[in-house]
Amino acid sequence: MSVDISLRVNGAEHRLAVEPTETLVNVLRNRLGMTGTHKDCTMGICGACTILLNGQPVSSCLLLACQADGEAIRTIEGLERDGALSLLQEAFLRYGAVQCGFCTPGFLMIAVALLEKNPKPDRNEIIDALKGNLCRCTGYTKIVDAIEFVANN
Amino acid sequence: MTACLYTRLDTVDDAVQCLASAGEDGHVIAGGVALGILMNERLVKPVHLLDISRIDALKRIEVTAEGVLSIGALATHQEVLTSAAVAATCPLLIEMSSEIACERIRNRGTIGGSICLGDPQGDPPVALLALDAVVRAAGPQGLRDIPIRTFFQDVYTTALQSDEILQEIRIPRIPDGGGMAYHKFSARRAMDYATTVSAAVQLACDPDDGRIINAGLGLGGVGVTPVWSKAIADGLLNATPCPEIFAWMRKMVHEELSPIGDHLYSADYKSHVAAVILRRATERAYNRAVAGSDRR
Numbered sequence: 001m002s003v004d005i006s007l008r009v010n011g012a013e014h015r016l017a018v019e020p021t022e023t024l025v026n027v028l029r030n031r032l033g034m035t036g037t038h039k040d041c042t043m044g045i046c047g048a049c050t051i052l053l054n055g056q057p058v059s060s061c062l063l064l065a066c067q068a069d070g071e072a073i074r075t076i077e078g079l080e081r082d083g084a085l086s087l088l089q090e091a092f093l094r095y096g097a098v099q100c101g102f103c104t105p106g107f108l109m110i111a112v113a114l115l116e117k118n119p120k121p122d123r124n125e126i127i128d129a130l131k132g133n134l135c136r137c138t139g140y141t142k143i144v145d146a147i148e149f150v151a152n153n
Numbered sequence: 154m155t156a157c158l159y160t161r162l163d164t165v166d167d168a169v170q171c172l173a174s175a176g177e178d179g180h181v182i183a184g185g186v187a188l189g190i191l192m193n194e195r196l197v198k199p200v201h202l203l204d205i206s207r208i209d210a211l212k213r214i215e216v217t218a219e220g221v222l223s224i225g226a227l228a229t230h231q232e233v234l235t236s237a238a239v240a241a242t243c244p245l246l247i248e249m250s251s252e253i254a255c256e257r258i259r260n261r262g263t264i265g266g267s268i269c270l271g272d273p274q275g276d277p278p279v280a281l282l283a284l285d286a287v288v289r290a291a292g293p294q295g296l297r298d299i300p301i302r303t304f305f306q307d308v309y310t311t312a313l314q315s316d317e318i319l320q321e322i323r324i325p326r327i328p329d330g331g332g333m334a335y336h337k338f339s340a341r342r343a344m345d346y347a348t349t350v351s352a353a354v355q356l357a358c359d360p361d362d363g364r365i366i367n368a369g370l371g372l373g374g375v376g377v378t379p380v381w382s383k384a385i386a387d388g389l390l391n392a393t394p395c396p397e398i399f400a401w402m403r404k405m406v407h408e409e410l411s412p413i414g415d416h417l418y419s420a421d422y423k424s425h426v427a428a429v430i431l432r433r434a435t436e437r438a439y440n441r442a443v444a445g446s447d448r449r
Contacts, residue, residue: 132255
């Protein structure tokens with residue numbers, strides 16, 4: 001059976017029919033063409049697929065699309081404004097917090113969630129917020145630097 | 154591909170009824186963290202998903218008139234972590250919840266889901282064993298209370314019947330003068346799974362001479378289920394922490410527990426780690442009991 005659902009993604013409403021077992025990350029990527037949210041471990045471990053569900057970070061690989069019916073979802077595609085990157089995205093570029101880029105959408109979304117809850121986190125709070133996201137390139141330092149820059153500006 | 158059915162439930166009664174009619178085909182889904190992994194790994198292929206995640210009545214956290222801390226099965230780990238009622242009555246659950254994975258998992262994972270999974274390395278079961286919690290299940294015959302210490306029966310097997318839904322977790326009032334602590338060993342700071350061993354301890358001491366007069370403990374990652382050891386808990390009674398009692402505990406841990414060795418750590422090493430963290434948790438709980446102020 002398919003289930004009719006409505007997803008509010010970055011403010012835009014999408015009505016679609018999904019299979020009950022389809023995960024949100026698959027619907028975002030395969031149905032809505034929003035491939036910014038990356039899919040990697042599919043076990044909730046790596047954090048690459050992190051999105052915001054009603055403002056809270058969650059793993060979209062473990063969230064069924066039908067469970068997100070009617071909810072507000074924010075993805076990396078919603079960060080830029082009028083074609084311009086957000087301050088956080090600019091900071092990631094400026095500090096070299098991006099190498100291969102696979103983990104980057106997850107780090108950006110977890111950083112957005114952190115800064116919305118706590119606009120002035122100290123370095124330890126930033127490190128703590130990132131502890132569930134894996135990056136195999138940067139060694140994390142530059143990611144923390146970028147978020148710290150935004151927190152201080 | 155066989156089509157999967159999906160029903161979203163709004164009340165416990167509807168959920169119990171739907172589960173009864175779905176029979177063995179019914180798969181209850183709450184936050185979806187555990188089931189999501191099993192589905193992604195193709196270890197579970199649900200025939201009929203019963204989505205209880207929107208039953209608001211199962212999200213309540215409250216202290217009853219009798220002083221029982223009642224936590225709805227659908228309370229997320231993050232909600233437990235940030236609950237004023239939990240902080241005021243049972244700081245052990247705050248300490249434990251802060252150790253669960255990371256925020257994005259805590260935002261979806263529920264305390265009830267964790268208990269129903271019965272993972273030997275899950276954090277909530279270990280703490281609830283130490284606290285002597287009672288699990289309340291709703292089924293076709295009504296409500297049934299199950300002591301948590303009889304709940305975990307075998308590998309990922311609990312006392313919950315296939316026609317029952319976990320409704321709430323009830324933690325008896327903690328007497329004054331108690332202390333509690335949760336301690337977890339893991340190689341990584343977060344998101345560790347394969348390598349964790351954990352211990353929860355709840356103690357009460359005699360205010361005059363400091364003897365332990367009540368003790369509960371739970372252990373994780375040291376067997377096929379979360380473990381409660383009556384023998385070790387009873388052995389703490391009338392004692393005060395000292396090298397002799399910890400030596401005895403270490404011996405008991407090696408004798409009583411049967412950890413499963415894996416590609417990282419041998420069973421013997423896990424027993425060693427369990428003894429060390431059980432001692433640390435006991436010391437911390439005792440110090441808190443003596444200081445008369447639980448960790449907030």
